[in-house]
Amino acid sequence: MHPAAKRLHDHEVSGDETNIEYGASEFGGFGQYFRNKQIKLDTQLREANQCRSQIFKDCHIYLNGRTEPSHTILKGLIVSNGGSICAFLGGKTYATHIVAEHLTKRKNNQFANYKVVKPAWVVNCVNQGKLLDWTNYRAIESSLPTLDPKETQEQIILEEREKVNCLAPDYISSYYARSRLHFLSTKKAELRSKCQQLAGQLPVAERPSPRTILHIDFDSFFVAVALKDKPDLKDQPICVSWGGPSSDIASCNYKAREFGVQNGMWVSRALQLCPKLVCLSYNxxxxxxxSDVLYQEIVDLRPDYVTAVSVDEALVDVTSLCSKTDASQLAQELRSRIKAKTGIEASVGVAPNIFLAKMALRLAKPAGVVCLTQSSAPQRLANCSVRDLPGIGYHIAAKLADLGVTNYSHLKRVTENTLKNQLGNAVGTKLVDYLNCQDSDDISLMDQVQKSVGVELCWGVRLLNDNEVAQFTSNLTEELWSRVQSLYPETLTIKFYRRAADAPFVTPKYMGCGRCDVTSKTRRVVGLDLEGLKTLVIQCVQSFACPPMDMRGLGLQLRLMDTTTPTHHAIKFPQLETASRSTSPNKPKIQLPPSRRRGPTTLSQFVNQPDKVEVDMEVFDNLPSQIKREIMAHEDEFLVKVPSSRSRSEPAAVTTYEPVSFRGVTSEAGLRQVLRDWMRSAESPHYEDVCEFRDFVDYLFDSDWNWTKAISLVNYLNHCSLNLSQDWQYLAKVMQERVAQKILPIN
DNA sequence: AGTGTGTGGTAGC
DNA sequence: AATCGCTACCACACACT
Structure with missing residues (x-):
């Protein structure tokens, strides 16, 4: 059974539900409300029918279309015999069985990989008191375990691709242009970076405790914007979405929420709950x-600190301001100014820490201001669902429910140790903090420096063969590359989405990814250019060995070099997988650093390397001379060759046998002096100098075999660069990887 | 004990 | 006819050293 389904199932049979059914939620937690309602229905059914058996234990059953006997009766049979009902397909749970009389052609495809049974199966199971073989009750011929034959799958993909072609040249850009989640994510990143800059400009404030924190955001932002030019609709239930039955609701107003409609819900389901729901478009x-107005107003306050939470949401430290003005008055004024300038309502939470400010904001919505203090909070929060606590999502809330904790006030029933054991140290500690109305996070200490850059695409991915997979992968890698700009990537994590073995080939959501198995791999990418990166990504994708037609999505994430806590590592040795050693001709090619045309700062990428094993040069020095000789004898097999097409910038030293010198210096002490002078001479290394140094190091290796000196110099460069700009550090890193690459074959 | 990798969870509308 | 299910960050378990 699927974990989520299982949790629901376990929960249902776990007894005392009295406290959570229809549990009062001041926070509009309608998701919880409906979950509770479902639990209550099931409980009622079970009570009405008595719990007769566990025949359907682990069965999560979806009822489709008209049935005989009716849904109500079938539900009663299933629930009273230990099963559970799957309210809708897709979403976070999935059905183990579908009960249907007959199916439309489309649903035939859609359900092809489910166990689709006739209602008689349920009835007969109950009559005979055991779970009967479902295959004798198939509602469709091609149902499990027969998968769609390859030709059928191919046909389906070809048809889908007529409508949505993920290989079209502008697919990725036009997709992201319409994706709300992409919009939210990229806006947040932008705003974080702006806030980071702002922090440098704001006066350094004294930091008395307690602080005064504002949490401000717009009420049902997207809907509010959509209603600006349609004021006559404002009392209707409204949502923002693209409009189709399986499209997501990005935002819905309070009127719609009264019907149980929620953000993230599909339109089809929302329409069941609220047939008059009006869908408006994105803008x-x-x-x-x-967003700009909001942030401008915040900045104009001259606060102590601002942290971007979202495009329409910020945490603001206004402690200094509040020594003169009353915080709630400040918040009210801010609210009115924003309303005046944007025409939409914002709410503000005011409190001494982040946690309470967030909770205050929830209480303040819609269109209000709420102040919480350490002393007033426990009372005000007592009945709020744990689901509404920051950082507590669906999964943790479910685990808490298993512990009998659904409300904030229930938290004190459980010991700190139980929380930590069941939910992990971090979450446990956080919950205890919450219970004490404390928050260890301080917004002025919150790091807003970006640590990674990634792209992910899991919609409309329908590919026929390895070539198409490579093409798509390559396109996505280009998108990633375009976002790297002058950043310093160190590792790449590839996240691969593959249709789950028992998930239907045709996804419930139109062109969605369906239920997937996700696997990931991490590789070092220091020194790779776009081509090298592409090759690496494609290799990795192939290594997942997924049938092309089952690929449903791909994510690529680059972890950026950490320049705030310098590593004092000596040279890192790459470690090739045994497989790629034999395929060395396919290795990404080595690149020269980019020319100055691309700007003075990015040295990016001219060496390839995969994984790592740290070794320092003593290890090499201590290698048996036999091994050293062997390496030298096989030089051609492993030494890295620099492409000769760019040889214009290659110094003569590489091809002629002159004394081994760098700018006329040969002694190690002298060379170190040259390096020091070089590093002092400029904020960032110049391209020509980089080439010269690289070639010198290459020469030490390839022609002079003076590896010790080369390694020593590179380590020295690394050592010195720790106090210099990112460009110097990156150069050092690239040189280390390059040297490591040369030593590699001794492993 | 510290490091790196793979996985999973959460947040925003 | 549909649909645009992203992204950054944290925390953890585990393997390896």
């Missing part, structure tokens, strides 16, 4: 404009 430009 990303206007979101940006409102």
């Amino acid at each position: 990303f430009d206007e979101y940006t404009r409102c």
Whole structure:
């Protein structure tokens, strides 16, 4: 059974539900409300029918279309015999069985990989008191375990691709242009970076305790924007989405929430709950404009600190300001100014720490201001669902429910140790903090420096063969590369989405990824250029050995070099996988550093290397001379060759036998002096100098075999660069990887 | 004990 | 006819050293 389904199932049979059914939620936690409602229905059913058996234990069953007997009766049979009902397909749970009388052609495809059974199966199971073989009750011929034959799958993909072609040249850009989640993520990154800059400009404030923190955001932001030019609709239930039955609701107003409609829900389901629901479109430009106004107003306050939470949401430290003004008055004024300039309502939470500010904001919505203090908070929060606590999502809330904790006030029933054991140290500690109305996070200490850059695409991915997979992968890698700009990537993590073995070939959501198995791999990428990166990504993708037609999505994430805590590592040795050693001709090619045209700072990428094993040069020095000789004898097999097409910048030293010198210096002490002078001479290394140094090091290796000196110099460069700019550090890193690459074959 | 990798969870509308 | 299910960050378990 699927974990989520299992949790629901376990929960249902775990007895005392009285406290959570229809549990009062001041926070509009309608998701919880409906989950509770479902639990209550099941409980009622079970009670009405008595719990007769566990025949359907681990069965999560979806009822489709008209049935005989009716849904109500079938539900009663299933639930009272230990099963559970799957309210809808897709989403986070999935059905183990579908009960249907007959299916439309489309649903035939959609359900092809489910166990689709006739209602008689349920009835007969109950009558005979055991779980019967479902295959005798198939509602469709091609149902499990027969998968769609390859030709059928191919046909399906070809048809889908007529509508949505993920290989079209502009697919990725047009996709992201319409993706709300992409919009939210990229806006957040931008705003974080702006706040980071701002922090440098704001006066350094004294930091008395307690602080005064504002948490401010717009009420149902997307809907509010959509309603700006349609004021007559404002009392109707409204949502923002692209409009189709399986499209997500990005935002819905309070009227719609009364019907149980929630953000993230599919339109089809929302329409079941609220048939009069009106769908309005996105307006990303206007979101940006409102966001700008919001942040401008915040900055104009001259606060102590600002942290971007979202495009429409910020945490603001206003402690200094509040020595003169009353915080709630400040918040009210801010609210009115924003309303005046954007035409939409914002709410503000005011409190002495982040946790309480967030909770205050929830209480303040819609269109209000709420102040919470250490003393007033426990009372005000007592009945709030744990689901509404920051950092507590679906999964943790479910685990808490297993512990009998659904409300904030229930937390004190459980010991700290139980929380930590069940939920992990971090979450446990956080919950205890919350219970004490404390928050260890301080917004002025929150790091807003970007540590990684990634792209991910899991919609419309339908590919026929390895070539297409490579093409798509390559396109996505280019998208990633375009976002790297002058950053310093160190490792790449590839996240691969593959259709789960028992997930239907045709996804419930139109062109969605369906239920997937996700696997990931991490590789070092220091020194790779775009081509090298592409090759690496494609290799990795192939290593997942997924049938092309089952690929459903791909994520690529680059972890950036950490320049805040310098590593004092000596040379890192790459370690090739045994497989790639034999395929060395396919290795990504070595690149020269980019020319100055690309700007003075990015030295990026001219060496390839995979994994790592740290060794320092003593290890090499101590190698048996036999091994050293062997290496030298096989030089051609492993030494890295620099492409000769760029040889214009190659110094003569590489091809002629002159004394081994760098700018006329040969002694190690002298060379170190040259390096020091070089590093002092410029904020960032110049391209020509880099080439010269690289070639000198290459020469030491390839022609002079003076490896010790080369390693020593590179380590020295690394050592010195620790106090210099990122460019110097990156150069050192690239040189280390390059040297490591040369030593590699001794492993 | 520290390091690196793979996995999983959460947040925003 | 549909649909645009992203992304950054944290925490953890585990393997390896």
